[in-house]
Amino acid sequence: MAKDFNRSTGSRANGFSSKLPLWYQIANRLRSEILGGHLPPGGRIEPEIRLAEDYGVSVVPVRQALRALEAEALIVRRRGSGTFVSSKPSARDKGATSLRDLYSTEFSKPALILERSEVEIPPNFLPYFSGETVIHAIRRVAFRDAVPWSFGTLYVPVRYADALSTVDLQRYPLYRLLQERHGIYLARSHFEAMAVAIGEEAAHYLEIGPYEPALSLTCVTFDGADRAVGAFDMTFPNDPFVFKFDTEHGLGDDIDLSTPLSARTRPME
Known part of the structure; x- marks a missing residue:
């Protein structure tokens, strides 16, 4: 017999944003x-x-x-x-990373927050954050099924940083917090990914050998007015191809990072 998952009346009523449906x-x-x-x-x-x-x-x-x-x-x-x-x-398939993992799924194990600080905007993100002089950076190791899943830095405009508690950043992806804490509508994202030989620091936190192949994934996400509201530069274990793509949000598409990209998409020149 299937199991019911009951909640007490009103137990989940708190925490809704007035800015999102x-x-x-x-x-x-x-x-x-x-x-x-x-x-x-x-x-x-x-x-x-x-x-x-x-x-x-x-x-x-x-x-x-x-x-x-x-x-x-x-x-x-x-x-x-x-x-x-x-x-x-489909998103449960082992080894598959979906957009939901990147944008909304609560971590199975609290992430490790290594550092939070205001820094100069990295050159590769500077064109997207015009008018900003510094940006809030969060260095984080996230886990999936209690195994290190990603290592890198999240970036948000300084004006959003105060509402992002370290406790929340340990539990949820950045973009979910931007939606729920600031009511930001995420309209689209631009991704760039490439195969890299993993550096010693990333290898340490991902618990793999130095210089093994890894996937470097960068992303900038925009709101409905096409303003950049967040970015990240993350490293994931193992994927030997390079690709670039944009995605509209709310489509529910999964991106499988566990199989060769040649079977899924044609690398852009």
Whole structure:
């Protein structure tokens, strides 16, 4: 028998931003519970009315959130039976890194925050942050399934830094916090990635050998007015190809960083 995951009435009602649609925030929370393993495959999700009571909202945004998750194949709705977590959500595939991992999924183990400081904007990001003289930098090691997953630096304009607590940065990706703490709508991102021989510091934190192949991934993300609101320069273990791409947000596309890129996309010259 499928297991129900019950919450006490109103227990999740706090923390909603007035600047973002309720359905979007509810979908993010449920998505994180699913991808983080709190709602395991095959588990029954509470009825819409119960979820609405729990979140302190009407049924309408709950229904919209569930439709979004159904479109992503994270849940299955069975007439007469209820709503269930998909048995094999694609983003659960071992070795696959999805946009949700980069943007919204809560870390399975608290990240290690190495340093927070205001620094000069790195030259590769300077064209995107015009008018800024310094930027807030967060050096972080993130984990996936308790294994080091990424090492590098996150960048945000100084005006956003105060609302980003170190405790939150240990638990969540930067872009989720920008959405929930500042109500920023993330419109698009520009990524650049290349194969590198990993340096000694990154190798130490990722627990692999120095100079082994790794993936260097940089990203700049823009809001609806096309202003840069965040960036990162991260290193991930092992991927031998180079690629560049842009993505619109909200499409639910997964990017599998575990298989050769030649099987997924053509490198840009």
